Amino acid sequence: MTLSPPSRGPRRGRRAPATRIWTWFMVPGTLWMTAFLIASLVLVAVLAVGTTDSLGNPRFGFDLSSVRALTDPAYSHVLLRSLGYSLLTCVICLLIAYPVAYTIALHGGRFKNAMIAAIVVPFFANYLVRMYGWSVVLSDDGPLLRALRSIGLADSGTKVLNTGTGVVAGLVYGFVVFMIIPLYAALERLDVSLIEAGRDLYGGPLRTFLFVTLPATRQGAAAGLVLVFLPAMGDFVSAQLMGGPDQIMIGNLIQDKFFQGQNWPLGSALTMMLMLVLLIGMLGYLRRTRKDEAEARG
Amino acid sequence: MSPEVPPPSRRTVLRAGACGLLSAAGASLSGCGFMPAKKPDERDLAPVRARVDGDLVYFNWADFVDPSVFKGFEKEYGVKVIQSNFDSMEGMVAKLNAGNRYDIVFPTAKWAQRLVRGGRLRRIDHSELANSHAVFGKHSYFADPWYDPGSAHTVPFTAYKTGIGWRRDRIGDLTGSWKDLWSDRARGKVFLLDDRDEVLGMGALHLGLDVSTADPGDLDRVTASLATLRPRLRGFSSDSYNNLLNGNALMTQAWSGDMAAMLNQAKDPSVFGFQAPKEGTPINSDCYAIPYNARHPGTAMLFIDYMLRPENVKKNIEYIGYPMPVSGSEEIYRALVKPFPECVVTEDDLKADLFFRNGSRAQEDARDTAWTHVKAG
Numbered sequence: 001m002t003l004s005p006p007s008r009g010p011r012r013g014r015r016a017p018a019t020r021i022w023t024w025f026m027v028p029g030t031l032w033m034t035a036f037l038i039a040s041l042v043l044v045a046v047l048a049v050g051t052t053d054s055l056g057n058p059r060f061g062f063d064l065s066s067v068r069a070l071t072d073p074a075y076s077h078v079l080l081r082s083l084g085y086s087l088l089t090c091v092i093c094l095l096i097a098y099p100v101a102y103t104i105a106l107h108g109g110r111f112k113n114a115m116i117a118a119i120v121v122p123f124f125a126n127y128l129v130r131m132y133g134w135s136v137v138l139s140d141d142g143p144l145l146r147a148l149r150s151i152g153l154a155d156s157g158t159k160v161l162n163t164g165t166g167v168v169a170g171l172v173y174g175f176v177v178f179m180i181i182p183l184y185a186a187l188e189r190l191d192v193s194l195i196e197a198g199r200d201l202y203g204g205p206l207r208t209f210l211f212v213t214l215p216a217t218r219q220g221a222a223a224g225l226v227l228v229f230l231p232a233m234g235d236f237v238s239a240q241l242m243g244g245p246d247q248i249m250i251g252n253l254i255q256d257k258f259f260q261g262q263n264w265p266l267g268s269a270l271t272m273m274l275m276l277v278l279l280i281g282m283l284g285y286l287r288r289t290r291k292d293e294a295e296a297r298g
Numbered sequence: 299m300s301p302e303v304p305p306p307s308r309r310t311v312l313r314a315g316a317c318g319l320l321s322a323a324g325a326s327l328s329g330c331g332f333m334p335a336k337k338p339d340e341r342d343l344a345p346v347r348a349r350v351d352g353d354l355v356y357f358n359w360a361d362f363v364d365p366s367v368f369k370g371f372e373k374e375y376g377v378k379v380i381q382s383n384f385d386s387m388e389g390m391v392a393k394l395n396a397g398n399r400y401d402i403v404f405p406t407a408k409w410a411q412r413l414v415r416g417g418r419l420r421r422i423d424h425s426e427l428a429n430s431h432a433v434f435g436k437h438s439y440f441a442d443p444w445y446d447p448g449s450a451h452t453v454p455f456t457a458y459k460t461g462i463g464w465r466r467d468r469i470g471d472l473t474g475s476w477k478d479l480w481s482d483r484a485r486g487k488v489f490l491l492d493d494r495d496e497v498l499g500m501g502a503l504h505l506g507l508d509v510s511t512a513d514p515g516d517l518d519r520v521t522a523s524l525a526t527l528r529p530r531l532r533g534f535s536s537d538s539y540n541n542l543l544n545g546n547a548l549m550t551q552a553w554s555g556d557m558a559a560m561l562n563q564a565k566d567p568s569v570f571g572f573q574a575p576k577e578g579t580p581i582n583s584d585c586y587a588i589p590y591n592a593r594h595p596g597t598a599m600l601f602i603d604y605m606l607r608p609e610n611v612k613k614n615i616e617y618i619g620y621p622m623p624v625s626g627s628e629e630i631y632r633a634l635v636k637p638f639p640e641c642v643v644t645e646d647d648l649k650a651d652l653f654f655r656n657g658s659r660a661q662e663d664a665r666d667t668a669w670t671h672v673k674a675g
Contacts, residue, residue, distance in 0.1 A: 052659060054415070056388075057395055065663075072667070074674040141545045161546060162533045240492070244533040248674050256673070259388045260494045261666045 047268040056262030066269040075253065075270065079277065082250040085164070086232040089171040090179075093228045094221060096172070097179035102213075105187035116184065123177050128237055131170055135241040138166055162244035170238030175231055179224035186220025187213075219292060226285055233278060250274055338417055338590040345423035348599035353378040355594065356601075357390065357400040364617035367610050374604070377597055394418060399591050401598040406584045408495075408654050410452050411445035413587065419451040420588040420595055427453070427599065429606035436625030439648040443583075444655075452585035453602055456555070456620035457643040460496055460580040463542055463552035463560070467569035472549075476504035476575045479549060485530045489541050489550040492534040494669040495654040496580060497524070500551060501672075503578045509652045512661030517668040524672045534673060539563070542570060554641040558619030561637060572638040580652050581643065583623075 051061045104115045122130070137144055138160040148154035160166050194216065198208035236251030243249070250270065257267030354371075360383040368379045382400075384390040387409045394403065394413075405413055413419050424430045433454060434441045440454045462478060472478040479488055479500075490497050499509045501520035511517065532547065539560040541547035557572040564570060586605070588598045604610060611627045621631040621643050628642075635641040657665065 054412075054659065056391070056412070056662075069667070072670070074670050078674050136544075139544050139546050240535075245528050245531045245673070245675060253670060253674065256494075256670070257666075259386055261662075261669070262388060263663065263666055266666075 044268045044271055047265055048272050050265045050268070052263060052265060058264035063265070066263075066265040069266055070269055070273055075250070075273070078248055078253055079250050079274070081248075082233055083277070085168055085171060085249065086229050088168055089175065089232045090225050090228050092168065092172045093176045093179040094225065096176055097183050097224065098221075101180050101183035101187050105184050105190070106192070116181075119177060119180055127174060131174065131237045131241050134170055134173060135161060138169070138242065161242055162247070164243075164247055166242035167239050167247045167249070170242045171232045171235060174235070174238060175228045178227035178231070182220045182223040182227065183217060184220075186217040190216050219289065222285060222288065226282070229281070230278060233274065342590040343417065343420050345421045345426070346595045346599060347423075348426045348603055349596040350375050350377060350600065351596035352594035353380055354597045354601055355380045355382075355399065355401045355592075357382050357384060357393075357402065358404045359383060359385075362404070362618055363605070364610075364613040367605065367613055370610070371601060371604050375597070375600060379601075394589055397591070399593055400589055401592040401594045402601060403587050403589060404455055404584050405452075405587055406582055407443070407445040408582075408656055410585055410587060411656055413589075414446050414451050418590055420590050420592065421450050422453060422588065422599070422602075424449070424453075427603045427606065429603050429608075432606060432608075432625040433623055437623040437645065437648075439645060440583075440623055444651070444653065446585075449585075452587045453606075454583055454585045454623050455605075456618070456622050457581070457583040457648070458553055458555045458620055459574055459582070459641075459643055459647060460491070460500070460551060460553055461557075461572055461574040461640060462549060463538055463547075463557050463570065463572050464549040465542060465545070465547075465569060466571040468548050472571065472573055474573055474576050476500055476577050478573075478575070479551070480527055480530065481549070484548040486532060487546070487548040488527075488531050489533055489535050489538065489547045490527075490531060491538065491551045491553075492536045494665065496551060497534070497672060498665060498668060499580045499652075499654060503575070503580070503652070506577065509578065509580055510655040510657065512657045512664050514664060517664060521668050521671050525675070528672075528675055554638075554643070555618065555620040557638055558635045558641050561635065562619065567637040570637070572640055574640040574647075578650060578652050579647070580654065581647055581650065582653060583648075 046060060047058055048066055049062050049064060050066075051059050051063045053059050100119070104112055108115055136142055139145075140159055140161065142161075145154055145158060145160065148158070149156070160169070190213065194212050195208055198212040199205075203211065234251050234254075236249060236255045239247050239249040239252050254267050254270045254274070257263045257270060261267070354377055356379050358381075368381075371377075372379055384393065387406055390403060390405065391409060391413070394400070410419075424434060430453065434449065437454070440449055442448050443452075443454070446452045462472065462476070464472060464478075464484070469481070469483040472481070479490075490500070495510070498511075498517070498520055501524045502509055502511050502516065505516075505519055505523055507516045507520065511520070535541055535550075538547070538550040538552035539556045541550055542552075542560065543563060552572065554572065554574075557570075560570065561567050586602045588595050592598060605614070606624060608624075608626050611622055611624045612630050615622055615627055615631055616634060619634065621627070621641070623643075632639070632642055656662075
C-alpha cells in the first residue's frame with residue numbers, strides 16, 4: 001500500500017535503465033491474461049449477438065434476439081435474488097471473518113501461521129466436493145438435523161436443505177476464506193501501538209475498536225467484500241445442490257443456457273448482463289479505494 | 299510494486315496485449331466450432347471392416363461398462379482401452395466439434411440424429427458384426443429407428459424410460475398417473491429431474507399433449523400447469539436415487555435405470571416404488587457410434603461386436619442396471635428389476651414412440667424459454 005512517500009517530482013523524469021527489465025517481466029503475465037481472459041471475454045461479447053446452427057453449435061453473426069430476450073422479467077427477478085444472496089453472504093462472511101482474523105493476527109502468537117494454514121488447507125479440496133459434502137450434512141436425515149432434533153431444537157418437519165438458508169450457508173462456507181485472508185493481512189499490518197494510543201487517550205475497548213482498529217482495516221474489509229461478492233454472484237453450485245425451486249441464482253440460468261439449452265448466445269448475453277452489474281459495483285469500490293489512497297497521500 | 303520504479307507506461311502494456319489478443323483470436327477462430335465446420339469426406343464416412351487397427355479410444359458416461367468387459371477385450375485383441383468420460387451430451391458433442399478424436403462414442407437418440415445429420419458419424423456395416431442379429435433381428439424397432447434410418451450409423455446400446463420413483467413406506471401406493479406428483483401426501487418433498495425435456499415432457503403428457511411440443515399455446519398450458527406443481531416441489535435434481543435413499547424426496551421424477559441401480563443399494567427394496575405413468579412415459583435410448591474422424595474405427599467395430607456377446611451383455615446389464623435391446627437378455631433384466639417390473643422397456647413402449655425429438659431453432663428457443671419460466675418461476 002502507500003506507506004512509503006509517493007514518488008513525485010524530479011524522480012519521474014529520470015527513467016532508470018532497470019525499468020525496461022520490469023516491463024519485460026510483465027510480458028508473460030500480460031500475454032497469459034490476454035490470451036485466456038481478455039480473448040475469451042471478447043468471444044463471449046461477440047457471441048452475445050451470435051446465433052446457433054441446427055446442431056446447436058454457436059455461430060458468429062449479428063442477431064439481437066438474445067439481447068432482446070434479456071428483457072424477460074424472469075432474468076431480472078433471478079438477478080435481484082442473486083444480488084440479495086450475495087450481499088447477505090458478504091455481511092455474514094464479514095461477521096464471521098473479522099473475529100477470526102482479529103484473534104489470529106493479534107493473539108495468535110507463534111501459532112499464527114499454523115492457524116491460517118488450518119483455515120486455508122481445507123479449501124484445497126475441490127469446491128464441488130465440499131458443497132456436495134455440505135448437502136449431505138444439511139440433509140433431512142443428516143447429522144445436523146439429527147443433532148438438533150435430539151436436543152429438541154428442530155422437529156420432523158424442519159429442513160435446511162433446499163431452502164434459502166441452505167444456499168446462503170453454502171455460499172458463506174464456500175467463500176469465507178476470501179474474507180479472512182485480506183482481513184488477516186490488514187490486521188497483521190496494523191500498528192498495535194495505535195490501539196495502545198487509543199487506550200491511553202481514554203478510549204474504551206469499544207471506542208478504540210470503532211475509531212482506531214476498524215478504520216485502519218477498512219481496506220482489507222473492502223477487498224474481502226469484493227473477493228466474496230464476485231464469486232458469490234456467479235455461483236451456481238450452492239443453489240443447485242442446496243437450493244429449491246425458489247432459490248435458483250443467475251449462475252444456474254447461465255449454466256442452463258450453455259448446457260441443456262444449447263443456446264450459447266443467450267448464455268453469453270446473460271453473462272454480459274451479469275458482468276455489467278458487477279462492473280458497476282466494482283467502479284464504486286475502485287472510486288472508494290482511490291479516495292482512500294488520495295487521503296493517505298494527504 | 300516498489301515505488302522506486304515507475305510502472306511501465308500504459309501504451310507498453312496495451313501493445314503487448316494487442317499482440318496477444320490477435321494471436322489468441324487467430325488460434326481460436328481456426329480451431330473450434332464457431333465457424334462453419336468442414337464437411338467430412340465421403341471416404342471418412344464409409345463403413346470399415348472389423349479388425350484391429352490400434353488401441354480403442356473410448357468416450358462414454360462414467361461407469362457405463364463393467365470393467366471386467368474392458369479387461370476381457372484388451373486381453374483377447376491385444377489392445378488397450380483408453381477411457382475418457384463426459385458428463386453431458388452437450389459436453390460430448392462440444393468435444394467432438396472441437397476436433398477431439400475418439401473411436402467410439404455413445405449418443406442418445408436425439409443427439410445421434412443431430413450427429414448423423416451433421417455428417418459426423420461413420421456408417422456401420424451390420425454384416426461385419428457377428429452378434430448384431432441379436433439386436434436387429436429380434437428388436438425390429440431398432441432395425442429402422444427414427445433417429446438413424448436403417449440404423450446405418452449406430453447400434454443401440456441401452457434403453458430406458460422416465461417415471462416416478464417414490465417411498466412406499468412413507469406415502470403408500472400411488473395411482474399410476476403423473477398427477478400423483480401433485481399429491482398432498484408428498485407436498486414439499488417432491489423433486490423433478492433437472493432436465494428441460496423431461497420436465498416439459500412430463501407436463502405435456504399429463505395434459506395429453508405431444509411429449510416434444512413446441513407449440514406456444516401448448517407450452518403456455520404446460521408452464522401454467524407446472525406452476526401449480528412448483529409450490530409442492532422441493533427442487534430440481536437429477537440425483538433421484540440418492541434423494542430417495544436419504545429421505546430428502548418422498549417422490550421424484552426418475553429414470554428407470556437409476557431406479558434399478560437404487561435396488562442394488564437399498565437394504566429393503568420394498569420401501570421403494572417405481573411407476574411408469576399411464577398417460578405415457580418418455581422413452582429414450584443411446585447407441586454405439588463411430589465418429590468420422592476416429593483413428594481406429596476397425597477396433598471400434600470389434601468392440602461393438604464384443605459388447606454384444608451374450609455373456610458381456612449380461613455383465614453390463616447387471617453392472618449398470620439399464621436394459622439392452624439384445625435378444626436373450628430380456629429375462630436377465632426382468633430378474634434384476636423384479637421389485638420394479640415397470641423398469642422393463644418393452645417393444646410396445648418403444649412403439650408408443652415418446653422419444654424427445656429435435657426441433658427447429660425457433661422451436662428449441664420456445665422450449666428453452668418455457669423451461670426458464672418453469673425453473674425460475
